Amino acid sequence: MIFRGRYKDEAGIFRPYMRADVLSPANEWVMADFLADTGADETFLDFSFIKKFGIDTKGIDVRDDVGGSGVPYFQINSALKLISPGGTKVFKGKINIFLDPHSSEVPLLGRDVLDNFIAIFDRGQNSILLLDEGEHYEISVKR
Amino acid sequence: MALKLVESRPATEEEKKKAQEAEVDDRWFSEHSAEIWEKYKGKYIAIVEQIVFVGDTWEEAISKAKEKCSKREPLVRHIPYKRRIWVL
Numbered sequence: 001m002i003f004r005g006r007y008k009d010e011a012g013i014f015r016p017y018m019r020a021d022v023l024s025p026a027n028e029w030v031m032a033d034f035l036a037d038t039g040a041d042e043t044f045l046d047f048s049f050i051k052k053f054g055i056d057t058k059g060i061d062v063r064d065d066v067g068g069s070g071v072p073y074f075q076i077n078s079a080l081k082l083i084s085p086g087g088t089k090v091f092k093g094k095i096n097i098f099l100d101p102h103s104s105e106v107p108l109l110g111r112d113v114l115d116n117f118i119a120i121f122d123r124g125q126n127s128i129l130l131l132d133e134g135e136h137y138e139i140s141v142k143r
Numbered sequence: 144m145a146l147k148l149v150e151s152r153p154a155t156e157e158e159k160k161k162a163q164e165a166e167v168d169d170r171w172f173s174e175h176s177a178e179i180w181e182k183y184k185g186k187y188i189a190i191v192e193q194i195v196f197v198g199d200t201w202e203e204a205i206s207k208a209k210e211k212c213s214k215r216e217p218l219v220r221h222i223p224y225k226r227r228i229w230v231l
Contacts, residue, residue, distance in 0.1 A: 009176040013229075019169055031217075088152055091148050092146065094146070
C-alpha cells in the first residue's frame with residue numbers, strides 16, 4: 001500500500017500534509033489534514049479539535065511533558081485511519097490534544113504512525129509517500 | 144499508549160470512493176493553496192468538490208459546505224491572518 005500526501009503553499013511556505021480520518025468521542029470519523037512531522041514522537045491534534053469533538057475539558061488529566069517546554073495537552077482514546085485506493089491502515093490508542101491554541105495550528109502526524117512506513121518527502125514532485133512493508137523503492141543515480 | 148497499527152486491510156468500496164474524492168479535492172487544494180491563503184485570511188474554509196465555503200467559525204464553514212454537498216465530508220481549515228514560521 002502507498003499513501004500519498006501533498007505540500008500546501010501557505011503564504012509562501014510549503015508544508016507536507018497527509019490526509020487521515022480521526023475517530024471522535026462520538027464515534028464519528030472526521031477527516032483532517034495532518035502535518036507530516038517526523039520530529040514529533042507522537043500524533044497530536046490541535047486545540048480546535050476540543051470544540052470539533054465537543055470535549056468537556058473539566059476534570060481532564062493535563063500533561064505537560066512535550067519538548068520540555070511544558071506545553072499542556074491531554075489524551076483521549078481514539079483511532080486514526082489512513083485510506084488509499086490500495087488499502088486501509090487503522091491505528092488505535094491514545095491520541096494527544098493540545099490545550100493551548102498557540103501550540104500548533106494544525107494536527108501533527110507523529111512517528112507513532114510514520115514509523116510504520118518508509119516515508120519519502122519529495123518537494124520537487126509535490127509528494128509525500130508512505131510505503132508499507134509490501135512496497136519497496138530504489139534510488140538510481142544519474143551519471 | 145501512543146497510536147499503534149492494529150489493522151491493515153483492503154479498502155472498502157465506500158473508503159475507495161471517499162479516497163478518490165478526497166484525492167481530487169486534495170490535488171485541487173494543493174494547486175490553489177497560495178490564492179486561498181491570500182484570499183481568506185482569518186477565515187475558516189471548507190473544501191468539497193473543489194468549491195471553497197467560507198465562514199467566521201468552523202461550524203459556519205462546515206454547515207455551508209454540507210448545505211450544498213450533504214453527501215460529502217468537507218475538509219475544514221483555518222487560515223491565519225499572518226504568516227508564521229513553525230518550529231514544532
